[in-house]
Amino acid sequence: MRQAQKEITVTTSGQGLYEISAAAQALARSSGITTGQLTAYCRHTSASLVIQENADPDVERDLLAFFRRLVPEGDPLYVHTIEGPDDMPAHVKSALTQTSITIPITGSELQLGTWQGLFLFEHRTRPHERKIVLHAIGE
Amino acid sequence: MRQAQKEITVTTSGQGLYEISAAAQALARSSGITTGQLTAYCRHTSASLVIQENADPDVERDLLAFFRRLVPEGDPLYVHTIEGPDDMPAHVKSALTQTSITIPITGSELQLGTWQGLFLFEHRTRPHERKIVLHAIGE
Amino acid sequence: MRQAQKEITVTTSGQGLYEISAAAQALARSSGITTGQLTAYCRHTSASLVIQENADPDVERDLLAFFRRLVPEGDPLYVHTIEGPDDMPAHVKSALTQTSITIPITGSELQLGTWQGLFLFEHRTRPHERKIVLHAIGE
Numbered sequence: 001m002r003q004a005q006k007e008i009t010v011t012t013s014g015q016g017l018y019e020i021s022a023a024a025q026a027l028a029r030s031s032g033i034t035t036g037q038l039t040a041y042c043r044h045t046s047a048s049l050v051i052q053e054n055a056d057p058d059v060e061r062d063l064l065a066f067f068r069r070l071v072p073e074g075d076p077l078y079v080h081t082i083e084g085p086d087d088m089p090a091h092v093k094s095a096l097t098q099t100s101i102t103i104p105i106t107g108s109e110l111q112l113g114t115w116q117g118l119f120l121f122e123h124r125t126r127p128h129e130r131k132i133v134l135h136a137i138g139e
Numbered sequence: 140m141r142q143a144q145k146e147i148t149v150t151t152s153g154q155g156l157y158e159i160s161a162a163a164q165a166l167a168r169s170s171g172i173t174t175g176q177l178t179a180y181c182r183h184t185s186a187s188l189v190i191q192e193n194a195d196p197d198v199e200r201d202l203l204a205f206f207r208r209l210v211p212e213g214d215p216l217y218v219h220t221i222e223g224p225d226d227m228p229a230h231v232k233s234a235l236t237q238t239s240i241t242i243p244i245t246g247s248e249l250q251l252g253t254w255q256g257l258f259l260f261e262h263r264t265r266p267h268e269r270k271i272v273l274h275a276i277g278e
Numbered sequence: 279m280r281q282a283q284k285e286i287t288v289t290t291s292g293q294g295l296y297e298i299s300a301a302a303q304a305l306a307r308s309s310g311i312t313t314g315q316l317t318a319y320c321r322h323t324s325a326s327l328v329i330q331e332n333a334d335p336d337v338e339r340d341l342l343a344f345f346r347r348l349v350p351e352g353d354p355l356y357v358h359t360i361e362g363p364d365d366m367p368a369h370v371k372s373a374l375t376q377t378s379i380t381i382p383i384t385g386s387e388l389q390l391g392t393w394q395g396l397f398l399f400e401h402r403t404r405p406h407e408r409k410i411v412l413h414a415i416g417e
Contacts, residue, residue, distance in 0.1 A: 037178055045391070063231060080337050204355050255321065
């Protein structure tokens with residue numbers, strides 16, 4: 001059995017998708033694992049993970065627009081407002097997406113589909129340093 | 140350590156849930172793994188995975204109705220419309236559900252609950268060939 | 279390779295978040311695994327899993343308020359009502375969150391972020407006994 005694990009830091013500059021496919025693929029390759037799986041795990045509650053299309057940038061734009069409308073800032077519903085108007089919406093958006101995603105490895109390659117990218121989904125307005133743990137296991 | 144991996148194809152005929160529990164269970168059994176886990180991974184950005192009740196078909200009907208109302212087609216919010224009115228909603232629905240699901244294996248059996256089924260969730264209107272990678276690991 | 283697996287029961291008393299971080303961490307430590315990963319899997323379709331902030335209780339309150347408003351009970355949209363007005367909304371909320379979450383283990387510790395807790399998300403009004411399978415793998 002082989003394993004490889006690495007924590008990466010993604011520096012974000014506001015709400016949006018930040019692709020981490022290359023870092024995940026690099027760990028899979030360097031691990032020496034030919035068949036196995038890689039898990040990405042986001043260590044935050046106001047940012048999350050998502051697999052999305054990485055071809056047309058309008059998809060990212062529309063996805064962000066949808067989430068902003070579904071979970072608006074300044075919503076009078078919230079009591080938890082001390083960390084800013086974008087904080088509680090960020091927690092909700094994180095709950096609505098994924099904190100961990102596991103991708104199979106075949107022939108040393110992540111089995112991402114043709115149009116798939118693995119993204120950190122930043123939900124806060126201000127810049128953040130986001131920590132993602134990548135863990136590969138297999139042989 | 141034992142592993143087994145298989146890519147399956149699900150032919151879809153419009154929006155809905157397509158159960159893949161049997162294929163996942165078959166891989167778990169044939170792998171020789173008694174204790175471990177199985178990951179299902181959807182290689183698309185306009186279809187996803189969900190665990191849902193597989194007893195009453197009305198649950199599927201109501202789930203689809205909810206998602207259609209929450210993420211309507213023809214929404215003027217979207218810029219990415221060149222692939223049809225159901226494409227961007229499909230990306231959003233995928234983000235709101237799961238791309239990977241991992242189920243423990245005990246005594247060679249997937250630990251699905253009594254009422255649980257593992258489903259491909261097709262979000263596009265037209266028929267598609269969907270690829271799902273199943274990966275089991277354990278011993 | 280090492281593995282450890284345990285099914286835990288969480289007794290719920292209505293809608294809310296029930297933290298299971300300690301049980302997951304205990305399994306990781308007792309497994310003897312120093313580097314690996316732990317998967318939590320919820321065996322129900324009207325309860326789910328979520329990683330959320332475990333510091334300010336208002337976050338839980340606001341998260342519940344958001345989900346109650348997004349997926350209201352007594353919605354005329356639903357046909358599946360025989361199990362009560364909170365049942366179909368519970369299925370939808372489960373689909374919108376996660377059924378499995380995988381967390382890396384480093385130095386025998388779950389790599390939860392500083393503010394992260396792992397929670398069972400109960401979507402039903404009445405008390406339930408919820409089964410969650412924890413599975414650790416690594417070495």
